[in-house]
Amino acid sequence: MxxxxxxxxxxxxxxxxxxxxxxxxxxxxxxxxxxxxxxxxxxxxxxxxxxxxxxxxxxxxxxxxxxxxxxxxxxxxxxxxxxxxxxxxxxxxxxxxxxxxxxxxxxxxxxxxxxxxxxxxxxxxxxxxxxxxxxxxxxxxxxxxxxxxxxxxxxxAPTIMQRKLIFFDCDSTLSTIEGIDELARAQGDAVFREVEALTNAAMNGEIPLAEVFPRRMAIIRPSKAVADQIAQLYVETLSPGIEGVITRLQAENWTVVILSGGFKPLIEPLAKRLAIEHVEAVPLHFDDEGNYAGYDADYPTTRNGGKPDIIRDWRASTHAAKVVMVGDGISDLESREACDFFIGYGGVVERKAVREGADHYIRKMSDFPFDKL
Known part of the structure; x- marks a missing residue:
C-alpha cells in the first residue's frame, strides 16, 4: 500500500x-x-x-x-x-x-x-x-x-474549550519564603532590611512593582552561587500540604503553572520537586564567572498587571474552559479579572486586601477548595 x-x-x-x-x-x-x-x-x-x-x-x-x-x-x-x-x-x-x-x-x-x-x-x-x-x-x-x-x-486550531488551567504564585504560597528577601539576607542584615521593606510595600500595593524591581536588584546583585543556595531553600520550605494539592490537581487534569515575580532559575528546582512543567517567572542572568549580569526587565511579572496579561495569553492560546489563580499578594489579586476563580492564600502572610478580594480564602493548603473549582 x-x-x-x-x-x-x-x-x-x-x-x-x-x-x-x-x-x-x-x-x-x-x-x-x-x-x-x-x-x-x-x-x-x-x-x-x-x-x-x-x-x-x-x-x-x-x-x-x-x-x-x-x-x-x-x-x-x-x-x-x-x-x-x-x-x-x-x-x-x-x-x-x-x-x-x-x-x-x-x-x-x-x-x-x-x-x-x-x-x-x-x-x-x-x-x-x-x-x-x-x-x-x-x-x-x-x-x-x-x-x-x-x-x-x-x-x-482548537474549537472545544476543555483545558483547565490553575496558576500558583510561588513566594509565600508554594513556598514559605520570599526569594528576593532571601537573596538580600545572604548579602547581610542591612541589605535584607532595606529589601524586605521594599518587598512588603510592593506586596501591599504601596509601591508599583515596576519601581521596586530595579531598586531591589541594584541593591542585591546576587551571584550564581547565592542564587543556587536560595533555589535549594525554596525546595526545603514548601508550604505544608502543597504536594498533595498539586498531585490531586494534576490527577484531575488541571494544567498547573507557576506564575511568579520571582526569578525563574531559583524556582525551577521547586517546580521539578512538585512535577510542575510550566514556570512563568523572571529570567536572571550571570556571566561566565557566575557574577550577576542583570535580569529581564521587560518580563511581564516585573510590573503591575503583568500576571493577568500572562494568564490571558495562556487562556487564549489553550482555549481554556476554566482558569484559576492562587496567591497571597496584590499582584496575584490583580489576576482576578483574568480568571474565573481567585483563591487567596494566607498561610504565610495575611493581607487584608487579598482576603477581602478573593473568591475563596484559605490559611492552610489542607483546606484547598477542590469542590469549588
Missing part, C-alpha cells in the same frame, strides 16, 4: 488539536489516524513560545530514513539510541520538518517545528509537546514511509 499512497497527488495530513490526532487522507478517504501530542502551552506562532502553529503547511524535509527505532536526533543529526536516563525534549526515530504557508505561520521552518517521535509515548493524546507534533515512534516511521516531501499539512 505504501508505494500507491506515496504516488498519490491527493495525499494530505490533518492534525486536530481538539482531538490530539493526526489523520492521513488520500482525497476524501481516511487512510490512518494516530494519537499525537501538540503544544502543552497551546497554539501560536511567536518564536520562543513553545506553542504549536495552526493553519496550512507542507512537509519541507524528511530526516532519518533507515534509522533504528528510537534513534535520537540533535540539530537533526542522529546521535545514537535514546536512553531512559537522557533528558530534554527527545526528538526520536524520524523528523518531518514543516514549512508554514500562511502569513501568520511563515516562521514555522525557522522555529524548527517538526512531526517527530517521542520518548513520552505515554502522554500521547494530550497536549504535552514543546510546540512540535509528537507521535509514537513506530507511528512516525509508518507516516514517514507513506508521505513524500511536499505533502500538505493542516493543523486545526
Amino acid at each position: 505504501a508505494p500507491e499512497v506515496m504516488n498519490s497527488p491527493e495525499l494530505r495530513i490533518e492534525v486536530s488539536i481538539d482531538r490530539q490526532t493526526l489523520a492521513l487522507y488520500r482525497g476524501d478517504s481516511l487512510l490512518r489516524t494516530w494519537a499525537v501530542s501538540t503544544g502543552a502551552r497551546g497554539n501560536g506562532s511567536l518564536p520562543g513560545s513553545f506553542r504549536t502553529p495552526t493553519g496550512r503547511f507542507r512537509i519541507s524535509e524528511k530526516i532519518g530514513h533507515g534509522a533504528p527505532l528510537r534513534t535520537a536526533f540533535r540539530s537533526r543529526r542522529a546521535v545514537g539510541l535514546w536512553r531512559d536516563e537522557d533528558r530534554g525534549d527527545g526528538i526520536l526515530s524520524r523528523i518531518l520538518w514543516l514549512d508554514g504557508l500562511d502569513p501568520e505561520n511563515a516562521n514555522t521552518h525557522s522555529r524548527y517545528i517538526y512531526i517527530h517521535g517521542t520518548h513520552q509515548e505515554h502522554r500521547l493524546g494530550q497536549p504535552a509537546s514543546h510546540g512540535c507534533i509528537r507521535m509514537a515512534n513506530a507511528d512516525v516511521i509508518e507516516l514517514f514511509n507513506l508521505v513524500p516531501e511536499g505533502t500538505p499539512v493542516t493543523i486545526h
